[in-house]
Amino acid sequence: MKDNHAVSKRLQKELMELMRCADKGISAFPESENLFKWIGTINGPQDTVYAGHKYKLSLEFPNSYPYAPPVVKFLTPCFHPNVDTCGLICLDILKDKWTALYDVRTVLLSIQSLLGEPNTQSPLNQQASYLWPNQAAYKKYLDEFYNKHKDS
Protein backbone atom coordinates (compact mmCIF):
# COMPACT_ATOMS: atom_id res chain seq x y z
CA MET A 1 0.00 0.00 0.00
CA LYS A 2 2.84 2.34 0.90
CA ASP A 3 4.67 1.37 -2.27
CA ASN A 4 1.55 1.95 -4.28
CA HIS A 5 1.43 5.41 -2.86
CA ALA A 6 5.02 6.06 -3.91
CA VAL A 7 4.28 4.80 -7.41
CA SER A 8 1.22 6.97 -7.88
CA LYS A 9 3.11 9.93 -6.53
CA ARG A 10 5.80 9.44 -9.12
CA LEU A 11 3.21 8.95 -11.88
CA GLN A 12 1.51 12.15 -10.84
CA LYS A 13 4.81 13.99 -11.09
CA GLU A 14 5.37 12.56 -14.54
CA LEU A 15 1.90 13.63 -15.62
CA MET A 16 2.47 17.17 -14.40
CA GLU A 17 5.82 17.31 -16.14
CA LEU A 18 4.28 16.04 -19.38
CA MET A 19 1.50 18.62 -19.24
CA ARG A 20 3.86 21.44 -18.33
CA CYS A 21 6.27 20.99 -21.19
CA ALA A 22 4.53 19.01 -23.88
CA ASP A 23 6.90 17.46 -26.39
CA LYS A 24 6.12 17.60 -30.06
CA GLY A 25 4.57 14.47 -31.40
CA ILE A 26 3.96 12.60 -28.16
CA SER A 27 1.30 12.82 -25.50
CA ALA A 28 0.01 10.64 -22.70
CA PHE A 29 -2.75 10.71 -20.14
CA PRO A 30 -4.20 8.28 -17.62
CA GLU A 31 -6.97 6.22 -19.14
CA SER A 32 -9.36 6.81 -16.24
CA GLU A 33 -9.14 7.46 -12.54
CA ASN A 34 -6.60 4.67 -12.45
CA LEU A 35 -3.14 6.23 -12.58
CA PHE A 36 -1.58 2.86 -13.39
CA LYS A 37 -2.96 2.69 -16.91
CA TRP A 38 -2.23 5.37 -19.45
CA ILE A 39 -3.01 5.96 -23.09
CA GLY A 40 -0.23 7.52 -25.11
CA THR A 41 -0.11 8.83 -28.64
CA ILE A 42 2.88 9.07 -30.93
CA ASN A 43 3.05 10.91 -34.23
CA GLY A 44 5.18 9.19 -36.83
CA PRO A 45 8.52 10.98 -36.94
CA GLN A 46 9.06 13.51 -39.72
CA ASP A 47 11.24 12.49 -42.65
CA THR A 48 10.40 8.83 -42.20
CA VAL A 49 7.86 6.59 -43.88
CA TYR A 50 5.76 6.94 -40.72
CA ALA A 51 5.36 10.73 -41.08
CA GLY A 52 1.72 11.75 -40.91
CA HIS A 53 0.61 8.59 -39.08
CA LYS A 54 -0.65 8.71 -35.54
CA TYR A 55 -0.42 5.75 -33.15
CA LYS A 56 -2.19 5.07 -29.90
CA LEU A 57 -0.45 3.02 -27.24
CA SER A 58 -1.37 1.63 -23.86
CA LEU A 59 1.03 1.88 -20.94
CA GLU A 60 0.49 -0.29 -17.88
CA PHE A 61 2.60 0.38 -14.82
CA PRO A 62 3.42 -2.46 -12.44
CA ASN A 63 3.42 -1.88 -8.68
CA SER A 64 7.18 -2.13 -8.85
CA TYR A 65 7.43 0.87 -11.17
CA PRO A 66 9.88 2.55 -11.73
CA TYR A 67 12.10 -0.37 -10.73
CA ALA A 68 10.40 -2.43 -13.41
CA PRO A 69 9.42 -1.08 -16.82
CA PRO A 70 5.82 -0.39 -17.85
CA VAL A 71 4.15 -2.76 -20.28
CA VAL A 72 3.73 -0.81 -23.50
CA LYS A 73 1.59 -1.97 -26.43
CA PHE A 74 0.43 -0.46 -29.67
CA LEU A 75 -3.35 -0.09 -29.74
CA THR A 76 -3.35 1.18 -33.31
CA PRO A 77 -2.09 -1.71 -35.44
CA CYS A 78 1.46 -0.89 -36.41
CA PHE A 79 3.31 -2.39 -39.34
CA HIS A 80 6.91 -2.32 -38.15
CA PRO A 81 9.82 -4.79 -37.99
CA ASN A 82 9.90 -4.67 -34.16
CA VAL A 83 6.17 -4.70 -33.46
CA ASP A 84 4.16 -7.90 -33.65
CA THR A 85 0.55 -8.32 -34.76
CA CYS A 86 -0.70 -7.99 -31.17
CA GLY A 87 1.05 -4.64 -30.79
CA LEU A 88 3.85 -5.95 -28.58
CA ILE A 89 7.08 -4.03 -28.96
CA CYS A 90 10.58 -5.48 -28.94
CA LEU A 91 12.67 -2.70 -27.47
CA ASP A 92 15.63 -3.20 -25.17
CA ILE A 93 14.85 -0.30 -22.84
CA LEU A 94 11.47 -1.87 -22.07
CA LYS A 95 13.26 -5.07 -21.03
CA ASP A 96 16.81 -5.60 -19.85
CA LYS A 97 18.05 -2.07 -20.53
CA TRP A 98 15.35 -0.48 -18.39
CA THR A 99 16.47 1.90 -15.67
CA ALA A 100 14.45 3.71 -13.05
CA LEU A 101 15.36 7.01 -14.66
CA TYR A 102 13.21 6.37 -17.73
CA ASP A 103 9.67 7.69 -17.62
CA VAL A 104 6.61 7.92 -19.84
CA ARG A 105 8.17 10.71 -21.83
CA THR A 106 11.45 8.95 -22.61
CA VAL A 107 9.64 5.68 -23.33
CA LEU A 108 7.35 7.35 -25.86
CA LEU A 109 10.23 9.27 -27.43
CA SER A 110 12.21 6.03 -27.72
CA ILE A 111 9.32 4.27 -29.40
CA GLN A 112 8.89 7.23 -31.71
CA SER A 113 12.50 7.04 -32.80
CA LEU A 114 12.23 3.25 -33.08
CA LEU A 115 9.59 3.80 -35.77
CA GLY A 116 12.13 5.51 -38.02
CA GLU A 117 15.07 3.34 -37.01
CA PRO A 118 13.97 -0.27 -36.72
CA ASN A 119 16.31 -3.06 -35.70
CA THR A 120 15.96 -5.45 -38.63
CA GLN A 121 18.38 -7.95 -37.05
CA SER A 122 15.82 -9.42 -34.66
CA PRO A 123 12.45 -8.72 -36.21
CA LEU A 124 9.08 -9.63 -34.75
CA ASN A 125 7.46 -8.88 -38.08
CA GLN A 126 9.45 -10.69 -40.79
CA GLN A 127 7.51 -9.16 -43.65
CA ALA A 128 8.16 -5.61 -42.49
CA SER A 129 11.80 -6.46 -41.98
CA TYR A 130 12.15 -7.80 -45.56
CA LEU A 131 10.32 -4.83 -47.00
CA TRP A 132 12.23 -2.17 -45.01
CA PRO A 133 15.25 -1.78 -47.36
CA ASN A 134 12.87 -0.79 -50.18
CA GLN A 135 11.52 2.39 -48.63
CA ALA A 136 9.22 3.31 -51.53
CA ALA A 137 7.46 -0.05 -51.47
CA TYR A 138 7.44 0.03 -47.67
CA LYS A 139 5.77 3.42 -47.61
CA LYS A 140 3.13 2.30 -50.11
CA TYR A 141 2.34 -0.84 -48.13
CA LEU A 142 2.41 1.08 -44.84
CA ASP A 143 -0.04 3.73 -46.04
CA GLU A 144 -2.50 1.10 -47.26
CA PHE A 145 -2.12 -0.87 -44.04
CA TYR A 146 -2.58 2.25 -41.93
CA ASN A 147 -5.68 3.44 -43.77
CA LYS A 148 -7.23 -0.02 -43.52
CA HIS A 149 -6.60 -0.40 -39.78
CA LYS A 150 -6.49 3.07 -38.28
CA ASP A 151 -10.03 2.96 -37.02
CA SER A 152 -9.72 -0.40 -35.33
Place this chain on the structure above:
Amino acid sequence: MAETSEAQASASASAPGGDAGGEDDKRDERMLECNICLDTARDAVVSMCGHLFCWPCLHQWLETRPSRKVCPVCKAAISRDKVIPLYGRGNTKQEDPRNKQVPPRPAGQRTEPENNSGFPGFGFGEGFHMSFGIGAFPFGVFTSTFNFGDSRPSAAPHGTAQYEEEQFLSKIFLWVAILFVLWLIFA
Protein backbone atom coordinates in the same frame (compact mmCIF):
# COMPACT_ATOMS: atom_id res chain seq x y z
CA MET B 1 -4.27 59.06 -12.24
CA ALA B 2 -0.70 58.95 -13.42
CA GLU B 3 0.33 57.53 -10.10
CA THR B 4 -2.09 54.62 -10.29
CA SER B 5 -1.04 53.80 -13.81
CA GLU B 6 2.56 53.92 -12.71
CA ALA B 7 1.81 51.69 -9.79
CA GLN B 8 0.00 49.29 -12.10
CA ALA B 9 2.90 49.38 -14.51
CA SER B 10 5.38 48.64 -11.79
CA ALA B 11 3.14 45.90 -10.44
CA SER B 12 2.86 44.30 -13.86
CA ALA B 13 6.57 44.74 -14.39
CA SER B 14 7.41 43.10 -11.14
CA ALA B 15 5.07 40.20 -11.77
CA PRO B 16 7.22 38.51 -14.42
CA GLY B 17 10.25 39.11 -12.27
CA GLY B 18 8.52 37.27 -9.44
CA ASP B 19 7.64 34.44 -11.79
CA ALA B 20 11.20 34.16 -12.93
CA GLY B 21 12.24 33.89 -9.30
CA GLY B 22 9.73 31.07 -8.90
CA GLU B 23 11.20 29.30 -11.93
CA ASP B 24 14.66 29.60 -10.46
CA ASP B 25 13.45 28.24 -7.17
CA LYS B 26 11.86 25.35 -8.99
CA ARG B 27 15.05 24.62 -10.86
CA ASP B 28 16.99 24.74 -7.61
CA GLU B 29 14.52 22.33 -6.09
CA ARG B 30 14.81 19.96 -9.04
CA MET B 31 18.57 19.96 -8.57
CA LEU B 32 17.96 18.15 -5.29
CA GLU B 33 15.40 15.68 -6.55
CA CYS B 34 15.97 11.96 -6.34
CA ASN B 35 16.49 10.48 -9.79
CA ILE B 36 14.14 7.60 -9.01
CA CYS B 37 11.09 8.99 -7.20
CA LEU B 38 11.51 12.49 -8.69
CA ASP B 39 10.79 13.91 -5.25
CA THR B 40 13.13 15.90 -3.03
CA ALA B 41 15.73 13.38 -1.94
CA ARG B 42 15.24 12.09 1.60
CA ASP B 43 18.10 10.31 3.33
CA ALA B 44 20.05 11.49 0.35
CA VAL B 45 23.03 9.61 -0.95
CA VAL B 46 25.20 10.45 -3.92
CA SER B 47 26.91 7.86 -6.10
CA MET B 48 30.57 7.99 -7.09
CA CYS B 49 29.37 9.10 -10.52
CA GLY B 50 27.67 12.05 -8.85
CA HIS B 51 23.99 11.16 -9.07
CA LEU B 52 21.59 11.90 -6.27
CA PHE B 53 19.07 9.44 -4.84
CA CYS B 54 17.00 8.79 -1.77
CA TRP B 55 18.69 5.91 -0.02
CA PRO B 56 15.44 3.87 0.14
CA CYS B 57 14.93 4.37 -3.60
CA LEU B 58 18.46 3.42 -4.52
CA HIS B 59 18.42 0.46 -2.15
CA GLN B 60 15.31 -0.89 -3.77
CA TRP B 61 16.83 -0.38 -7.22
CA LEU B 62 19.90 -2.38 -6.18
CA GLU B 63 17.69 -5.07 -4.64
CA THR B 64 15.62 -5.54 -7.77
CA ARG B 65 18.69 -6.45 -9.82
CA PRO B 66 21.34 -7.94 -7.58
CA SER B 67 23.30 -9.28 -10.54
CA ARG B 68 23.63 -6.00 -12.41
CA LYS B 69 24.19 -3.11 -10.05
CA VAL B 70 24.43 0.01 -12.17
CA CYS B 71 23.61 3.66 -11.66
CA PRO B 72 20.10 4.30 -13.04
CA VAL B 73 21.32 7.53 -14.62
CA CYS B 74 24.65 6.72 -16.27
CA LYS B 75 24.89 2.94 -15.81
CA ALA B 76 28.22 3.16 -14.04
CA ALA B 77 28.97 0.44 -11.53
CA ILE B 78 27.42 1.25 -8.19
CA SER B 79 27.20 -0.50 -4.84
CA ARG B 80 26.26 0.00 -1.24
CA ASP B 81 29.81 0.87 -0.29
CA LYS B 82 30.26 3.24 -3.19
CA VAL B 83 27.70 5.85 -2.21
CA ILE B 84 28.20 8.84 0.04
CA PRO B 85 25.42 10.00 2.33
CA LEU B 86 24.70 13.71 2.28
CA TYR B 87 24.20 15.28 5.67
CA GLY B 88 22.57 18.66 5.34
CA ARG B 89 22.33 21.12 8.18
CA GLY B 90 18.63 20.61 8.86
CA ASN B 91 19.23 17.02 9.86
CA THR B 92 16.08 16.46 11.86
CA LYS B 93 15.15 13.03 13.07
CA GLN B 94 11.92 12.46 11.24
CA GLU B 95 11.22 8.75 11.13
CA ASP B 96 10.22 7.48 7.76
CA PRO B 97 8.24 4.23 7.78
CA ARG B 98 10.19 2.90 4.84
CA ASN B 99 13.43 3.30 6.73
CA LYS B 100 12.45 0.37 8.88
CA GLN B 101 12.28 -1.92 5.89
CA VAL B 102 15.60 -0.98 4.38
CA PRO B 103 18.94 -1.02 6.12
CA PRO B 104 20.07 2.38 7.31
CA ARG B 105 22.01 4.16 4.65
CA PRO B 106 25.74 3.49 4.79
CA ALA B 107 27.73 5.76 7.01
CA GLY B 108 30.11 8.27 5.57
CA GLN B 109 33.63 6.98 5.10
CA ARG B 110 35.89 9.34 6.92
CA THR B 111 39.55 8.82 6.16
CA GLU B 112 42.06 10.33 8.53
CA PRO B 113 44.54 12.64 6.86
CA GLU B 114 48.33 11.85 6.84
CA ASN B 115 49.32 8.55 8.46
CA ASN B 116 50.15 7.23 5.04
CA SER B 117 53.14 5.29 6.31
CA GLY B 118 51.16 2.31 7.55
CA PHE B 119 52.34 -1.21 6.74
CA PRO B 120 50.97 -1.89 3.25
CA GLY B 121 50.55 -5.61 3.78
CA PHE B 122 47.68 -5.25 6.22
CA GLY B 123 45.17 -4.75 3.45
CA PHE B 124 45.04 -8.43 2.58
CA GLY B 125 45.66 -9.81 6.05
CA GLU B 126 42.87 -12.35 5.95
CA GLY B 127 43.82 -13.89 2.63
CA PHE B 128 47.44 -14.06 3.66
CA HIS B 129 46.69 -15.95 6.82
CA MET B 130 44.41 -18.36 5.06
CA SER B 131 46.88 -19.31 2.35
CA PHE B 132 49.58 -19.77 4.96
CA GLY B 133 47.38 -22.19 6.85
CA ILE B 134 46.87 -24.34 3.77
CA GLY B 135 50.54 -24.09 2.88
CA ALA B 136 51.54 -25.51 6.24
CA PHE B 137 49.51 -28.64 5.71
CA PRO B 138 51.78 -30.56 3.30
CA PHE B 139 54.80 -29.89 5.48
CA GLY B 140 52.92 -31.49 8.31
CA VAL B 141 52.38 -34.49 6.06
CA PHE B 142 56.05 -34.45 5.15
CA THR B 143 57.23 -34.53 8.70
CA SER B 144 54.89 -37.31 9.64
CA THR B 145 55.94 -39.22 6.52
CA PHE B 146 59.63 -38.81 7.19
CA ASN B 147 59.26 -39.76 10.83
CA PHE B 148 57.28 -42.82 9.93
CA GLY B 149 60.20 -45.20 9.41
CA ASP B 150 62.05 -44.18 12.60
CA SER B 151 62.09 -46.27 15.69
CA ARG B 152 58.46 -46.79 16.33
CA PRO B 153 57.32 -49.36 18.79
CA SER B 154 54.85 -50.85 16.33
CA ALA B 155 57.25 -50.99 13.37
CA ALA B 156 57.02 -54.36 11.66
CA PRO B 157 60.23 -56.43 11.34
CA HIS B 158 62.03 -56.45 7.97
CA GLY B 159 61.01 -58.99 5.41
CA THR B 160 57.41 -59.51 6.52
CA ALA B 161 54.37 -58.70 4.39
CA GLN B 162 53.35 -55.97 6.82
CA TYR B 163 56.72 -54.26 6.37
CA GLU B 164 56.28 -54.29 2.58
CA GLU B 165 52.83 -52.86 2.92
CA GLU B 166 53.99 -50.07 5.21
CA GLN B 167 56.80 -49.15 2.84
CA PHE B 168 54.31 -49.05 -0.02
CA LEU B 169 51.88 -46.85 1.90
CA SER B 170 54.56 -44.45 3.01
CA LYS B 171 55.73 -44.08 -0.58
CA ILE B 172 52.18 -43.33 -1.70
CA PHE B 173 51.77 -40.71 0.98
CA LEU B 174 55.10 -39.18 0.07
CA TRP B 175 54.06 -38.90 -3.57
CA VAL B 176 50.66 -37.47 -2.66
CA ALA B 177 52.39 -34.89 -0.53
CA ILE B 178 54.83 -34.02 -3.34
CA LEU B 179 52.00 -33.72 -5.85
CA PHE B 180 50.10 -31.52 -3.43
CA VAL B 181 53.08 -29.24 -2.97
CA LEU B 182 53.62 -29.05 -6.75
CA TRP B 183 49.93 -28.28 -7.20
CA LEU B 184 50.18 -25.51 -4.62
CA ILE B 185 53.20 -24.05 -6.36
CA PHE B 186 51.98 -24.24 -9.94
CA ALA B 187 48.20 -23.93 -9.65
